[in-house]
Amino acid sequence: MTKNIIIGTAGHVDHGKSTLIKALTGDETDRLAAEKERGISIEPGFSHLENDKTNSENLRLGIVDVPGHEKFVNKMLAAAGGVDLALIVIAADEGVMPQTLEHLAILDLLEVEKAIIVLTKIELVDKEWTDLIELDLKDQFKGSFAAKADIVRVDSETGKGIAALKDLIIETALQMKKRQKSEIPYYPIDRVFTLKGFGTVVTGTLFSGEIKAGEELALYPMEKTIKIRSLENHGQEVEKVEAGSRVGINIGGLEKSEIEKGNIITTPDSLLKSKFFEAELKILENLNFTIKNGDSIHFHTAALDTTGKIYLYNKKEAFPGEKVYVKLVLAEKAALFFKQKYIIRRFSPMQTIGGGEILELDPPPRRKVSEHKIMTDLDNLKKADLKEAVEIFIRKKENSAAEIKFLKKKSALKNEKLKSILDDLVKEAKIIELRTDKSYIHYQDFEKIKEDILKIINAYHKKFELRAGLKKEELRSKIDFSLNKKEMDTMLEILVKEKVLKENNNLISEFAFKISLTKDLLAIKNKILKLYQKNLFNPPAKEEIVEQYENGASIFNYLVDNNYLVQINSELYFDQEVYSQLKIILNNYFQKNESLSLAEFRDLIGSSRRYALPLLKKLEELKLLKRKEDLRYPTNKLEKIKKSD
Template structure:
């Protein structure tokens, strides 16, 4: 269990920890010279027996103490230490009583969601019993409106030793009842120190925020601004003991291989690679302190503290606080924080905001969505989604989140947002929550999966009715008709599932309903083969329908009808009205377009395409526009800058997917 001190400067925090553990947490010469804490200090005491003896597994049965500075100039350092603690030890001197930093530190503990703690009423040897009773009453009144209301108060003197044993016994009893944190999340640690140790190499220290790390693990050392380095865990010390593993709440020193300590900065993250997804926007439930000096209006500028670092942020009010003219002291609201630099954050992380100058604590809250949209952020459906994200139960929260996503959710983003890497989302989202599972890198509710399939079927039916002579719809074109915001791999997975169920069929690159078919008798098949042969002979300039009709002595209307029926099976493609290209020729044209795109940085110009196929400019434009229409390319630019870029699936995907005509019996 990790215990963090809090309180005003010179109220005896460091002296108290020394009395409880025998460890002096000050280590800087300046701290010793000035008699104040400047940097975070750490001390450890075994729950059972001496901290220096015992097996490595005893690290989990060790009390860890973080001593934080009490001076108002060092509140950011205090925030770094308090962010990872399990239990708060508020220190109040009996002679001074409640002081400004007592109030600010207590407010920070409340905003960080730390609901367990005790109060050490120090320097009781300096005052009369009446003064002790008076300060105890002040403390009870101070705690009443916070998460630490009702916490026990221990009058002590670190000089005489009075009350130290009672406080130590209380802390040990709490620690013995502490449940181990389940390893159901990815590993996260913010480095607060880094150094090189002779014979060992690079060491980083920090508090494990979530997950478990073990010797031999491969992790990512990263900072949100872009630095990334894969590192290997060579050794561990957890709560001042050599250990093979360390879990959430442990003070951990990690010996890293693969990096020099000079490359590491304070505030860098050591984490599971799936969680290294930066964001510069956070949707929050923000609470303003009751004694905050003013309302926070739309686009208010604040300093936002998260984990081991801070960023300047602008606040966008999302709910009723906007109509009320701002977020009033003592109230809470949904806000979006727009940051001036990225952070690594997960749903449930706690943040604290201070004024823009970083001098006064204003409020704090909890991250709801670390990857929110920048547009339509106040729409009713978006606010309803944030209400779902406020649910306390993780399984209920995730089930509601997925149920509210008609196009599913990206699994990588879901894992990073909720700290559920390596498929842990499946534990919280079993089939009982109506999940379809992993599909194209996304997860869908059963209802959303079924609705997407019905949308595809309805759109194909409408298209067949309107264009009965077309073979179907190419994949990318169909995606734009049904779900343009759905990523192409996920849409393809849905089509393939419908194909496997026999609810749709495919002819070449065209998807269609099974009932949308064509059958040719033997006579039509012979005439079709003759037409296909003449089209193939024409290469990149095949004959028009009227020329085919004249050459084959077939009425023009019958040639047009027959070729359209053959096109429904993917053997020919209608580029423009009355101009058909056989499948093999289209495959060669696809290759030419792909080659040009590779040569010219992804751009295909009509003039270059014309030179390679040997036709006129008009014909080149017709072919490229056909590729645009079926979703293979996209037209960009205008005038002399007009070009086409590769966009999606080619109309000819391979011989294994070639559609064939069914020949009816004579």
């Protein structure tokens, strides 16, 4: 199984980073004329380290050579985001310099996994001086991720120490963790150009997931569809690349002018894009200024370089060395993922302020939420693993169920991994699945909705003592939570199963609710039923009944709810026996006749057009009769009834 590791250089300008890469790989990473003329790197350069050991171990080592000049820190940041193993390059004749420390701080903030310190140009100084440089850098690197890094002394011009460095790089890479494949592909573009005969080509480091030749993906934040024509990794065309790979992609569907550095290639409909993010910010200790609410900043993550403003939670000013929670408002929309690392720099003069993790993507409006509550929420997200984070995302979805497409964007997980997490949370009774593979609510919300439903039903029973219950749709419209019809049905099914509610003819009531008729009301009920039974096809109007009896409206609704009376249309009600009697009459009629007219039906039931026509239409709806022009004919359904009789 192939393991992909990205190695990145770091260090002060002119400390020999590019020369070191050439000694390691044989490749010249300075490709621009200006770079060769000035002898410094301006843009990141790319190469790879390969030998018999890497091939036998299925190890793919991509190398990113970053600019060291302070004017090009933004270029260094564009390349540093995907680095797994840092080569911190320090010239033995100069020692630790300002850009060495800034690069080290950036790599620390980005939480690069491993570092190797490379002392270059050792032939220019004696051993005693080099020993002093080592002691100094150990002192200056104390507390950083590189504090215990191995130190290798090399001279790139003569090749001294290069073989030992190669061995150390390979052994270190073999011990490192392989990147996750359970996440969606996240490929930030750091270069875009055209090649004759190929068209548009982009390069970048695949942060997560995998990309296959021939598949259709999306370019964010524009969300334009692209076709992956071909992939190149380490100078070879490949069918698939995995997380941790440096890869060139030949893109179909877009021109070079439509793509910008910092754009993301990923699965369609998989990322949230927004100008607003909430994050933890670690402020560097060596700053000589404080951070204030509304400060303008440069924002860097992956290959994105944009501007924005920073807002502090629960304070107006933050000091060097502090960790704070902030809201970032960017100048343009960005597509990021949960816990993505970022760096911010001072707007002017340019200086690295700090960095951290994106915690809340596209946060909800916070006007009515206390800053203490916001900080607690962000603290929970900071501590959460992916499973805990998915639970939090569902719990924080205000007044509506969390759809799986929303959770996918929040978590940047593949469908399979996300579904596995959701299934586990369901089994642990932390969330409820309302629509299969589509929407979920947190158990806390379930309990709130349950309480809300019981209050509504209880109030309804008190107001309408003779009503069997509340209609589902009316109940759905009254609860203080937005559920669609299917979600509400699932919610009610669970509560019926738990014997909290019961359902009868689409009416919802409390499980223990029963209608009790007094002796007087029972007498009225029987009188009304006799009227309808006596006048089966010429029933009285509802208004007559309601006006004739005290509590007439309540009794009438009771009779309808409990199926003693059936409603034909908005005005007409019949005794429940009307359909069974009609079936007998029609079966007898069609034994001797082929068709039935409205007038014949009217005479057949001894009624008027007012009742006969709605009954005929209802019989058509029930598919007992079918109509051709002005005549009705028996259906197979009616004939089956006839045969069974």
